[in-house]
Amino acid sequence: MITAVALAGYAALMGAAVPPLLARARWAHRAPTAAVFAWQGLMVTFVVTAALSVHHLVLGEHHVHKRLFGLLTFCGLATSGPQGRAPLTIGDALVIAAPVLVVLLPAGWLIRCIWRARRARVRQLDMLTLVGEPAPGFNATIVDYDVPAVYCLSGRPSRVVVTRGALDVLSEDQLRAVLEHEHAHIVGRHHLLHVLVEAFCRAFPGLPLARHAKEQTYLMLEMIADDRAMRFYSREALATALCEVAAGRAPEAALGVGGSGVLIRLRRVLTLQPRPHRAIWPAVVVATGTALVLPLLLACVP
Template sequence: MTLTSTLLVLGGLAALLAPRLLGRGSWPEREPVLALWVWQCVVAAVLLCCVFAMALCGAAAWQEVRGQVFAPAPSEVVQAYAVHPDGRRWAAAVAVALACGGLWTAVMFGREVRAARAERRRRRAGLLARVPRLPGEEPDAGDRLLVLEDERPDAWLLPGSGPRLVITTGALRRLTGRQLDAVLAHEEGHVRARHHWLLYCAGTLARGFPGVPVFAAFRRQVHRLVELAADDAASRRFGRLTTALALVGLNEDRGVFGEASAVHRAEVPQRVSRLLHPARRLSVARRLHMTAAAAALPAIPVLVTFAPGLTALRG
């Protein structure tokens, strides 16, 4: 049980300390893609700690599980993970608790995906009612641009097997050609990076385990960082000023730039300010160092788990 306790302590420390450590400084806004990578590695490390702890506890509690976990391993490796008979009851309890957590995660992920697909179908049906297909048009025409008759400037992307950019006539009248291209590049950035799947995972963990700080912070930061990353993707192609003007054009009529703007809308002025006054990026060496350090985080529970077996083989 010492090894299992070590894994659970490591996972608990990561879950508690990571939000505080990653919340320091302004580097995530300067490097949103890197920040997303670091967050994913932290969450992966926490989940791996739980998965390995569940497998070891299950192997210690039940002979059938032990046979599956250590099937190809020599006897000295199996002996290295042996648990005292008095500890099997606790091992069984921990294994069941972690297995229930894993099952609950799978259930929540299924609910998240189903809810997102239902919302997407509802929005597609609403769009179809407002923009009916032309005679002879195929039911699934693939990727296409939908133009809605609406005075309010707006543009968004419906993800899925056939992503569709929806833009209103108000946006077409207000934005210039390059600004429209920047909006399209922003949405394409979301599609290329599969940001919707990242949002599904973040929402699953946060809703399934609301008391775990790292999961709540993960969902909160992912929503912000994916927008910053998409802004950067658009600005690299069409310039920061053009992208900022496109953001202003789409949002200035919604009251997001006033003092009474809602909290969730206050991110738009911050995004515009970030585009107009960009901070200096981290050096290439520091980015590589942080990327490697983040990639090493999920490797820690792997090394901790396999250390007794490797030591037994060397002996």
């Protein structure tokens, strides 16, 4: 029982106390890719810790180490010795099923979110076939709509969409800057991270980690795409384009340049950011790995 309580406390720490601190981290805006990695690691750590906590709660403290070894043996991660595996009892099945259900909950939502996103994407592609006009010079599809908007549909085939309203208000450099932004989403497969975070939020509604991870991941992915655009085009061109298309909304399953946190991104684009310290990535990897390993050690140490 002590181990179960300790693991539950650790899960609460990862799910409620750490997310606000990570959301306020100053280094995240300088190294958005590392920040996305940190948020993904935090979500994995929470799921693993919650599963271990449930496992030990069902188990009972006096059978923890024996049954945990039995669980590893059943999963093929350890050998049971020369006498072979003992018959699986109802209690053993419960011990195995309880943590598996904790893992299957977000996995089930992930499958559903992937299916919904794919269905929405197919619907948008079918609509673009009817109302879209190819623009080979921009490698995009033009839609006759007055509101300035630029967005992309990732996957295969991918599609970048520009409205007539955007063509009317953007200069060529501004247009190419936002197109580069959208191509960064496609090349980086950012839609997959959107689906992962959405599934986690559906599985654990109300959890601070779910809310912060969704907000911050969406924002960091937009910053990553902004950085890609600024490699080839000026800050002023991208900033002006952000202002012009901020009111445009991307349809479901699409990523739009207006995106998340336009004001935060606009301030970041216009302000010369210091280069991220070279120690950020190693520190994030070590911290994420340590956070994940600690509950495993806590669960296995006698």
